[in-house]
Amino acid sequence: MTYTIAQISEKFDVAASTLRYYEEIGLLTNVERTVNGRRVYSDAHVGRLSAINCFKKAGMSISEIQDFFEYEKDEEKSIDDMMRLLRRRSEIMLEEFAESYESYEHILKKLDYYGHIEKAVKQKKQLPKWANYRNKDYHQQALETIMQRLKKD
Amino acid sequence: MTYTIAQISEKFDVAASTLRYYEEIGLLTNVERTVNGRRVYSDAHVGRLSAINCFKKAGMSISEIQDFFEYEKDEEKSIDDMMRLLRRRSEIMLEEFAESYESYEHILKKLDYYGHIEKAVKQKKQLPKWANYRNKDYHQQALETIMQRLKKD
């Protein structure tokens, strides 16, 4: 299959200018052209853009993503660099999971606290002194489970 | 207690210039001065910087953090805005947990794949055809547990 820039743009919810930019910096390569100079993308580009999406969600910078594709060109030669990049990334992600979880807990505490204030304001009452953190919800319970496991490590 | 800019800078691992910048944009307020014009931070500033750290890890932009502190000034008046901000943030965080988890899985798959290549390269052997994704490690198992729970929702 082949695709126009508009189709790829829609498929990945990314501006056409961004696709041109990715090509300019070498993140997308081998983009064919029609006789009129219009870009033609292939399934290989779809695959690469899916990978780019994944790497971005993994917190990788464009230059790290470029490195990955560079290493991928010659797996044997670059195997050490590749393993370093991937190991480092998985470590960073785990650290970030832990930190984000803590922040998430704080946000939930604040939500609970202001939830009591909201209730008090709506009832035109005084804020009760016992307003504090409780009623952990489903999501938080779930996240706590994982964090306890991670802490054992 | 009071603190110099150097002490706060070290405590929070943030450049002194960043602390001045935060003050300039109103993220830190009421910073006292010595007779010589040097900044003097209090425990209130320590508290605020901890909150800023938490909000940044929660993915909030500086302007959202500014909004939070603005709303905090008059809880009753701003209670609706405050609840909106916190609810939105917790929702975004949950979405991001889910997306990050998927990306993390992909990174682990790649680690496993290149792990086999590494082994093959080191043994100067051919890459076996059966090289694929398995041996999920402890962290991934743990993360999977949480994700399955989140998906039930």
Next chain:
DNA sequence: ATAATACTTAAAGTACACTTTAAGTCAACA
């Protein structure tokens, strides 16, 4: 007394990842 260190300011500079602009080409439709 002199030199190093730690701060101060305002303004300019940086890094990252796009995004917009301006001018032009080409194909399809009324």
Next chain:
DNA sequence: TGTTGACTTAAAGTGTACTTTAAGTATTAT
């Protein structure tokens, strides 16, 4: 035939969050 719409390019511009620079003041150490 003309005009609309989708593309093209190179270059300049944008937003976020700092960071650096340059020039100056004050405290501390030798």
